[in-house]
Amino acid sequence: MSDEQLCIDYSRLESVYGPLAESIRRLIDVSIRTEADPTTVAAVRDKIDRATAELEVSARPGPLGVQRTPDGRTVALGNAVIGVRNPVAPPLVVNNDPDGSVWSEFVLGAPYEGPAQHVHGGVSALILDHVLGAAASRARTPTYTGTLTLRYRRRTALGRRLRAEAHVERIEGVKTFAVGHLADDEGITVEAEGVFIQPRQVNSA
Amino acid sequence: MSDEQLCIDYSRLESVYGPLAESIRRLIDVSIRTEADPTTVAAVRDKIDRATAELEVSARPGPLGVQRTPDGRTVALGNAVIGVRNPVAPPLVVNNDPDGSVWSEFVLGAPYEGPAQHVHGGVSALILDHVLGAAASRARTPTYTGTLTLRYRRRTALGRRLRAEAHVERIEGVKTFAVGHLADDEGITVEAEGVFIQPRQVNSA
Numbered sequence: 001m002s003d004e005q006l007c008i009d010y011s012r013l014e015s016v017y018g019p020l021a022e023s024i025r026r027l028i029d030v031s032i033r034t035e036a037d038p039t040t041v042a043a044v045r046d047k048i049d050r051a052t053a054e055l056e057v058s059a060r061p062g063p064l065g066v067q068r069t070p071d072g073r074t075v076a077l078g079n080a081v082i083g084v085r086n087p088v089a090p091p092l093v094v095n096n097d098p099d100g101s102v103w104s105e106f107v108l109g110a111p112y113e114g115p116a117q118h119v120h121g122g123v124s125a126l127i128l129d130h131v132l133g134a135a136a137s138r139a140r141t142p143t144y145t146g147t148l149t150l151r152y153r154r155r156t157a158l159g160r161r162l163r164a165e166a167h168v169e170r171i172e173g174v175k176t177f178a179v180g181h182l183a184d185d186e187g188i189t190v191e192a193e194g195v196f197i198q199p200r201q202v203n204s205a
Numbered sequence: 206m207s208d209e210q211l212c213i214d215y216s217r218l219e220s221v222y223g224p225l226a227e228s229i230r231r232l233i234d235v236s237i238r239t240e241a242d243p244t245t246v247a248a249v250r251d252k253i254d255r256a257t258a259e260l261e262v263s264a265r266p267g268p269l270g271v272q273r274t275p276d277g278r279t280v281a282l283g284n285a286v287i288g289v290r291n292p293v294a295p296p297l298v299v300n301n302d303p304d305g306s307v308w309s310e311f312v313l314g315a316p317y318e319g320p321a322q323h324v325h326g327g328v329s330a331l332i333l334d335h336v337l338g339a340a341a342s343r344a345r346t347p348t349y350t351g352t353l354t355l356r357y358r359r360r361t362a363l364g365r366r367l368r369a370e371a372h373v374e375r376i377e378g379v380k381t382f383a384v385g386h387l388a389d390d391e392g393i394t395v396e397a398e399g400v401f402i403q404p405r406q407v408n409s410a
Binding site for chain 2: 033047051054085117145
């Protein structure tokens, strides 16, 4: 398969399976909020189980994994935060600014609830881990998370426009220090610091 | 509505909507792994969209929220980590040991992927935030997360039996200090420390 074909295939994967994930995201959201009676729920479950069976005929055994395109882009269609094929992912679109920082704007609904009507503190951690990691990866790759520290200033509401952003503060030896935060229209709700480590074999190469 | 009826209703909610969430979890997992052709995917999307429409007729507008039963138990059916009605939640069952510690055993599949074949570091953070919070809440309630620090020792594999556990180390003023970790059969993969804060109005009451 040529490089060009590989690129075309990824774009095809997104166009076929992306809308499927979107449909399932809507189903997830409504399934949490519905007050449908048991008979309706049983009929709906039957539809869903038949849909699952149809997709399962041609399902690969394990997780989707991460691929690299010929131009060096990472493709993580199944990723828990950005995966367009993963209905559990919001999914975030992470944007790169010319100054090296990264940011993403999004709204979180019912599936991400912790305290009533608010984003689960761990979901904020999930998103900030990813966004800080994305900033660290722009500075140096590959890296993996060494430590992550989160400071919760106040609760983050569901259903509102949120913004996560991060940038690299400094690099010392194998360590890349990234900082960032989650914010709503009124300011920062959660602050984060992460230390990302470059694997030894890459560093000494 | 009497207290007894309230309890019965919650158990009924679980029995009606819990299996619906289970069906959707299977759909999510298979939808990430399927290699079905575009025609099959389109037909499946149609089934899913019709299922969503049936559930939407009687859907409440906002997130599910958190309720308390008459015996003081918290019921969070829509919670992103433990919610039995939330298809995004694994869901974890958090067990209380007599010594005050809490633990949960579970397996994470394709929807929780970060690095290829491994648990997203942020998903580990999500789970540890919840489990440490559960330990802190046993010692004193209500509390909210103040800070959370995660140390990633090594990657955590998908598809393996995992265990998360936590306990309260000490209480100082309004602060409850909890520690815990995520582990597989070979030992700890992620360590966590959390400081949980008791709201001022409760503390001075």
